[in-house]
Amino acid sequence: MSAPAILLCGVMLLVPLLLTVILSFNVFDADTGPKAGTFTLEHYRAVLGDPYYYAVFWRTFWISGLVTLICIVVGAPEAYVLNRMKKPWRSIMLLVVLAPLMISVVVRAFGWSMLLGPEGLINGALAMFGIGPFKMLYTEIAVVVALVHVMLPFMVIPVWTSLQKIDAGVVNAALSLSASPTTALRRIVLPQIMPGILSGSLIVFGLSASSFAIPGLLGGRRLKMMATLIYDEYLHELNWPLGAAIALLLLLANLVVMLGWNRMIERRYKKALG
Incomplete structure (x- = not known):
């Protein structure tokens, strides 16, 4: 079947x-x-032997890692608050969380460009206090902020799903035995939502590392990430074999990072439960 x-x-x-x-x-x-x-093998030699490609790989992965970390720090508490809400506020909050997924990523990128531009709303607000203007557009900051906005729902939903499986009576029992809310959260809730954090972080990291629209529109031509570099090789240079080699190396690097992260989190999860 x-x-x-x-x-x-x-x-x-x-x-x-x-x-x-x-x-x-x-x-x-x-x-x-x-x-x-x-x-x-010339295309692989060209990529592995050129420091320029290493710099682009490094930029791609540190931005993806930072986006993943911010999504964990923001998304896990947001999912906890969402789980504690009652109807109809839970449904309203869920719509707010999912709202970014209902809008085209290109539209969101242009929206952030209007906010982060030299004459955007953020610099305009800072100018009222005599601060700035700051260059935020076409920088790593703009890419990170926009990617967090796009990827946050992919962290909130898996963590929220894990929270729904937790028996509230266990937490209440810990509180009745003089455990502080912080201790109950750290010793009971956190270990049980680790699978949700793991799956969410893998999704966020993988999508961030392969993202094209956000780095292309908010990073500009000079701030290269792997997806924009592959795009240039395919459509500007028309060097399809080199673009394919870069894409496969990105895939392999993604797999190595994600499998290593998966193993590390699973070990800590088993240690916390055992």
Whole structure:
């Protein structure tokens, strides 16, 4: 019975990935483009041997890591508050959390550009106090702020789902045994929502590292991240094999970081429960 699902997965995921792998090894000619049937490792040597690509990789991952950390710090308490709310305020708050997902990411990026621009609302408000203006647009700050706005729902929903599985009687029992609210939160609630934090952080990190619209619109042409670099190789330089090689290296680096984070969190989760 699972054969149709496996076949669909193979066609939709594995076949394009395999074609991308093959493309990344094709020889590229500036006049004729990729040469099918010819294979080379030159594209991988070019990426792994150039400090420029390392700098872009580093920028991509530290921004993604910072976005993930901010989403955990903001999203986990927000999910806790959401779980404690009563109807109809819980439904209203849930709509507020999900509202960013209902708007196009391009529209959100242009909205943030209006807020963070030299003559935007933020600099205008600071100018009233004689402060600024500050350059925020086309910087890492703008990319981080906009990515947090986009990715926060992907952290709140998994944590909220984990909170719904916690028996409120356990927390009340701890409080009745003279445990402080902070101790109950740290010793009972936090270990049980770790799976939600883990899944949310993996989603946020993966989507942030591969995000294109936000870095492209708010980072500008000079602030390169891996997705914008791949876009340039495909559509500006027309060097599809090099773009495919960068995309596959980004995929592998993402997998290494996410699997390492997964293992570290799972060990702490088991230690907390055991």
